[in-house]
Amino acid sequence: MMITIIIVKGTEASMRITKEKAAENRARVVAAADRLFREKGFDGVGVAELMGEAGLTHGGFYNHFASKDDLEAAACEAIFDRAVAKIEQVAATLEGEKRRLAFDDYRRRYVSKPARDATAANCPMVAFAGDVSRQSDALRETYARGLRAYLDAFARAGSQGQGGAQVRREALRRFSELVGALTLARSVAGADPDLSDEILAAASVD
């Protein structure tokens, strides 16, 4: 009796791909970067993991991006755009009382436990603040532009039309508080959950 085993080589098709399909693949890589960079930091995610997450192999990365730095800057910009759009939505809420409610709601969500635990949907300021100083110049520029745009919108969202220096200072302090609370809460979430919750709770009152 004879048993014949035929191994069919993967072949997986390394054929050329539709332009649309290629664009879709690129978008999937950016989407993976979007999630993973916020979750693990720029240096915590490799090119291979990124490509794997998008269902591709690492070799093709450079068909879409000049370097990992390049993708980092692209992802960072996209993430900031979305974050800015979100807070601008609050700033665009016209009526005084309604806007105040929307703003308070926004702030409460920001320092909530779900926000702390959803690291993949992390706020870019918190996700990247500690790392940017070690990244490329281009990324630092992108980050700084993003933060400025965000803070402007945040200050508008928190004001009631009046735009004095005092109001702006208050907004900056408020935002610093949110960032600090989320950062600290996350840093001890595993080892001292009670302290983590307490920090969040303190920042969400008022």
Added chain:
Amino acid sequence: MMITIIIVKGTEASMRITKEKAAENRARVVAAADRLFREKGFDGVGVAELMGEAGLTHGGFYNHFASKDDLEAAACEAIFDRAVAKIEQVAATLEGEKRRLAFDDYRRRYVSKPARDATAANCPMVAFAGDVSRQSDALRETYARGLRAYLDAFARAGSQGQGGAQVRREALRRFSELVGALTLARSVAGADPDLSDEILAAASVD
């Protein structure tokens, strides 16, 4: 004419060393870690750089430490001890008004430009908060213990003897604000110095 060049092999003496000298060497490594980890983060400094900073070669590292993780935890603990001692000094300032002044002074220094730029003397909460979640369990434990001790002392330093829940919440918010402001200010110090200064200024009033 003949020129003879004699190359004296470094020899640098790989002789055994006095116990005291060895302890001193170890201390120098810890001192380097103390400075460099705060400046560049745990992953931004290698064993070779650490040893070089202490005037040694990398091979001997494991005569003093079980692993890089081990040194990280040791350095982290030492850094926290010093930070906690510093804020406890403020908490130990007895008289009401004097203590308030000391506390306000402490806070103002914390978000000052010198503090922002002196990354090697960085506050451990700001230096490590973003990184701890990616480090070893032991380090996370050390960090959490340090943060709790620090916050307790900070709350005592900021209160006037009364110790209600409201006072504690207020202290946590205050500290979150300081950490957020310093973190954000530092993240854009290079690319947008005006914004950086503005964030610090906002957090230092009152």
Added chain:
DNA sequence: TGTACATCAGTGAACGCGCGTTCACTGATGTAC
């Protein structure tokens, strides 16, 4: 519309580099007698 060929998004092996860690070796220190 059909044919011939260049293009280029994929694949997966390989390169170079830096890192944490290990190792064989050295020789003055520290210890046992």
Added chain:
DNA sequence: TGTACATCAGTGAACGCGCGTTCACTGATGTAC
């Protein structure tokens, strides 16, 4: 106190691994005729 030997803090080469990046190759797509 003097001698003989084990110890152990150093050195510097080497290992193994993961990473960003490069490369030769593939073959359907897209284009030129």
